[in-house]
Amino acid sequence: xxxxxxxxxxxxxxxxxxSLPGIGPRSAERLVLWLLSTGATQAPQLADALKALGSSxxxxxxxxxxxxxxxxxxxxxxxxxxRAVVCVVEQAADVLRLERSGAFRGQYHVLGGKLSPLDNVTxxxxxxxxxxHRVRDLPAEEVxxxxxxxxxxxxxxxxxxxxxxxxxxxxxxxxxxxxxxxxLDHVDEMTLFRALEGRRTI
Amino acid sequence: xxxxxxxxxxxxxxxxxxSLPGIGPRSAERLVLWLLSTGATQAPQLADALKALGSSxxxxxxxxxxxxxxxxxxxxxxxxxxRAVVCVVEQAADVLRLERSGAFRGQYHVLGGKLSPLDNVTxxxxxxxxxxHRVRDLPAEEVxxxxxxxxxxxxxxxxxxxxxxxxxxxxxxxxxxxxxxxxLDHVDEMTLFRALEGRRTI
Numbered sequence: 584x585x586x587x588x589x590x591x592x593x594x595x596x597x598x599x600x601x602s603l604p605g606i607g608p609r610s611a612e613r614l615v616l617w618l619l620s621t622g623a624t625q626a627p628q629l630a631d632a633l634k635a636l637g638s639s640x641x642x643x644x645x646x647x648x649x650x651x652x653x654x655x656x657x658x659x660x661x662x663x664x665x666r667a668v669v670c671v672v673e674q675a676a677d678v679l680r681l682e683r684s685g686a687f688r689g690q691y692h693v694l695g696g697k698l699s700p701l702d703n704v705t706x707x708x709x710x711x712x713x714x715x716h717r718v719r720d721l722p723a724e725e726v727x728x729x730x731x732x733x734x735x736x737x738x739x740x741x742x743x744x745x746x747x748x749x750x751x752x753x754x755x756x757x758x759x760x761x762x763x764x765x766x767l768d769h770v771d772e773m774t775l776f777r778a779l780e781g782r783r784t785i
Numbered sequence: 786x787x788x789x790x791x792x793x794x795x796x797x798x799x800x801x802x803x804s805l806p807g808i809g810p811r812s813a814e815r816l817v818l819w820l821l822s823t824g825a826t827q828a829p830q831l832a833d834a835l836k837a838l839g840s841s842x843x844x845x846x847x848x849x850x851x852x853x854x855x856x857x858x859x860x861x862x863x864x865x866x867x868r869a870v871v872c873v874v875e876q877a878a879d880v881l882r883l884e885r886s887g888a889f890r891g892q893y894h895v896l897g898g899k900l901s902p903l904d905n906v907t908x909x910x911x912x913x914x915x916x917x918h919r920v921r922d923l924p925a926e927e928v929x930x931x932x933x934x935x936x937x938x939x940x941x942x943x944x945x946x947x948x949x950x951x952x953x954x955x956x957x958x959x960x961x962x963x964x965x966x967x968x969l970d971h972v973d974e975m976t977l978f979r980a981l982e983g984r985r986t987i
Contacts (some may be wrong), residue, residue: 586884586885587859587880587881587882587884588859589881590841590842590852590853590859591940592834592838593838595834596835596837599830599834600831602827604815604816604819605801605812605815612895613807613878614806617805618835625804629802630798630831630832631832632794633820634829636795636817636821637832640821649791649792650792651794654792655975657789658789674822676815678789679789682788682789704805731835
């Protein structure tokens, strides 16, 4: 005798939800039952928002951040931002993280990832050639590499720094050191090493 | 100057997702960026599954479990299930939990909640009247109350037991005691009290 299961539409949605990152089979089941319990409104609204995502969001060709189809990119169209400094990040979410810090008012450039030979990510897969064109066209005087400090991030930073120095552009990177508000006990050795190395007179 | 934000369709979907139980603002943002990074396929598929949920799942009028519109309820249409025993549960998800245990092959009846004066849940809000009709029509000899053992669950069980006993139906409830595989150190005092009270000769 076949085991009792939820009707097909419920199983289908559970299957879809549990393929999302951070949602396991039990959370997926709970979400679907919750949606069913809210009646007829919540699920269609969520469906519409998902459809809109696919059809009305595009990547800005210049900076790589997201923009709404048919409108100008909020970053590139803002002429109060400095044009002489470009901050290079791995992904679009990094742009908002830096913006929220309030420390930067220049141009951003989203690479779309980092070099990773193991995952077959080569310079052609990233928006590196567009970066070189953009730096020349703006023109930019300084490029800040705000990439992650793991092996792939460092390799990507070195690769881009090399190309930009050949074009005689100043290349900088984010300082490494202690996180704000954290004590020595919460920091790994490599971070401590870099914090010591980069110590500053007060 | 207004802070930089994601385009409206992205904000809208983040807002929709973070209203779901167990999904906070950061998970919602990560999910949306992940959906964007997967390209054009994943978000519309999820949207379709959500639309189908609203339009093609309904509640079985007899037992209260979910069924696909236009098909018979998998539980009520299965004539190999005992008709003389009805197991009363709070919600549809409980049906599958009990089914997976393999210990029960009778009828289920989903109440749709439990009595809770604080949340304005009265007997009229639950499927109690349909339960009484169903017990008479089947006809059932025994009703198992598989409700949660918190205050509201107990109150609901007592309320229903009262009505059923007046109709001269045998009413039982799930045994309370130690969870399988657990030691004394993992069990609260109330569970231990009930496990002692219900001790059995071996």
